Amino acid sequence: xAFIDYYKILGVEKTATxxxxxxxxxxxxxxxxxxxxxxxxxxxxxxxKVNEANEVLSDDENRKKYDQYGExxxxxxxxxxxxxxxxxxxxxxxxxxxSSGSQGFGDGDYSDFFESMFGGGFDNRSRTTKFRxxxxxxxLQLDLKDVYIIEKxxxxxxxxxxxxxxxxxxxxxxxxxxxxxxxEGRNGGPHGDLLIEFIITNTTAFKRDGSxxxxxxxxxxxxxxxxxxxxxxTFDGKVKLNLKPLTQNGTQVKLKGKGFPVYKKDGQFGDLxxxxxxELPKKLSDKEKELFEELAKLQ
Amino acid sequence: xxxxxxxxxxxxxxxxxxxxxxFNGLNDYGLIEFISVEQTYCIHQDKIADLEKMIRLHQDxxxxxxxxxxxxxxxxxIDYLKSELTLTQNKLKRFEDL
Numbered sequence: 001x002a003f004i005d006y007y008k009i010l011g012v013e014k015t016a017t018x019x020x021x022x023x024x025x026x027x028x029x030x031x032x033x034x035x036x037x038x039x040x041x042x043x044x045x046x047x048x049k050v051n052e053a054n055e056v057l058s059d060d061e062n063r064k065k066y067d068q069y070g071e072x073x074x075x076x077x078x079x080x081x082x083x084x085x086x087x088x089x090x091x092x093x094x095x096x097x098x099s100s101g102s103q104g105f106g107d108g109d110y111s112d113f114f115e116s117m118f119g120g121g122f123d124n125r126s127r128t129t130k131f132r133x134x135x136x137x138x139x140l141q142l143d144l145k146d147v148y149i150i151e152k153x154x155x156x157x158x159x160x161x162x163x164x165x166x167x168x169x170x171x172x173x174x175x176x177x178x179x180x181x182x183x184e185g186r187n188g189g190p191h192g193d194l195l196i197e198f199i200i201t202n203t204t205a206f207k208r209d210g211s212x213x214x215x216x217x218x219x220x221x222x223x224x225x226x227x228x229x230x231x232x233x234t235f236d237g238k239v240k241l242n243l244k245p246l247t248q249n250g251t252q253v254k255l256k257g258k259g260f261p262v263y264k265k266d267g268q269f270g271d272l273x274x275x276x277x278x279e280l281p282k283k284l285s286d287k288e289k290e291l292f293e294e295l296a297k298l299q
Numbered sequence: 300x301x302x303x304x305x306x307x308x309x310x311x312x313x314x315x316x317x318x319x320x321x322f323n324g325l326n327d328y329g330l331i332e333f334i335s336v337e338q339t340y341c342i343h344q345d346k347i348a349d350l351e352k353m354i355r356l357h358q359d360x361x362x363x364x365x366x367x368x369x370x371x372x373x374x375x376x377i378d379y380l381k382s383e384l385t386l387t388q389n390k391l392k393r394f395e396d397l
Contacts, residue, residue, distance in 0.1 A: 030360050035352050036370065132351050172392075173385035193348075207393040214393055
């Protein structure tokens with residue numbers, strides 16, 4: 001268990017007055033407050049540290065004790081006596097339940113160092129205030145193929161299994177909120193929510209933009225010039241298309257309703273856009289070259 | 300709107316140990332919306348998460364109503380920009396490896 005320099009955390013000198021400490025604490029609390037830094041674990045940790053430092057240094061008795069033992073807090077008879085005293089105090093206050101009054105801080109609101117030196121927390125402002133529990137954030141990685149249809153998954157969050165039905169057509173970065181599956185509330189408050197962010201990886205030949213899909217199909221020169229049938233792989237099977245003669249490079253065709261499912265709109269699909277990429281022959285036989293030269297003369 | 304989804308203001312005052320004047324102030328600044336049911340003001344349960352955030356900002360950071368309003372407007376903007384960023388990143392993926 002390492003010593004924690006509370007003065008350093010608040011950025012004040014050891015000679016700082018109570019007003020200096022209050023000012024430094026307020027400034028840092030505004031900077032790192034979890035409500036102002038949603039989903040930022042570093043800020044949350046920093047806020048805990050700042051709170052802890054303030055609780056020690058803004059209280060005359062605690063500050064005196066902290067200053068007295070300093071980095072040698074683990075040694076010395078006086079510390080042991082103080083610790084024993086704290087233990088007894090804790091036992092006589094079994095009903096005490098700390099809450100920092102801020103979202104997201106469970107039992108780990110204080111460092112081991114703090115718990116060891118001072119016992120529980122001191123902030124009594126919100127001991128009995130019921131607050132909603134912390135929102136849990138989770139990420140779920142799925143492949144594009146998985147989200148083409150309704151997907152069922154079982155997630156384990158804090159040892160509890162949560163059955164999840166993921167609607168088809170969910171997009172990358174989309175967040176689904178599962179009510180009441182977050183952290184436990186404070187002092188009997190309601191549970192927080194579980195926020196699941198979906199990371200959709202794409203290993204297919206399709207590019208996706210919302211519910212529309214895009215695909216590039218290579219055509220050889222002769223097919224592009226003369227036209228004919230081409231078979232194209234869509235997301236749900238093959239489709240035969242009739243290619244007009246003299247199809248230009250970069251021509252785009254829309255296959256209506258052959259795109260991706262529209263999120264939470266049962267039976268509705270986006271479109272599939274096919275872009276033709278005409279490939280020129282990479283080498284020609286003598287005969288082919290001769291025929292091309294003849295064609296060139298006709299132009 | 301179902302009445303079971305509405306929480307009476309006096310219950311919230313007891314629950315959070317907060318004076319009615321604080322809720323009145325939030326309502327005056329348009330931060331929360333009172334719904335009147337049988338002469339009792341209520342708040343919809345879906346707004347509780349926001350309300351708790353306002354209480355924390357007020358208690359932890361001593362923010363007044365103007366401050367809370369500013370923070371909420373900025374957080375809303377951040378949320379909007381984040382969703383725009385995700386949308387743009389998803390669109391850009393179309394042109395990757397072209």
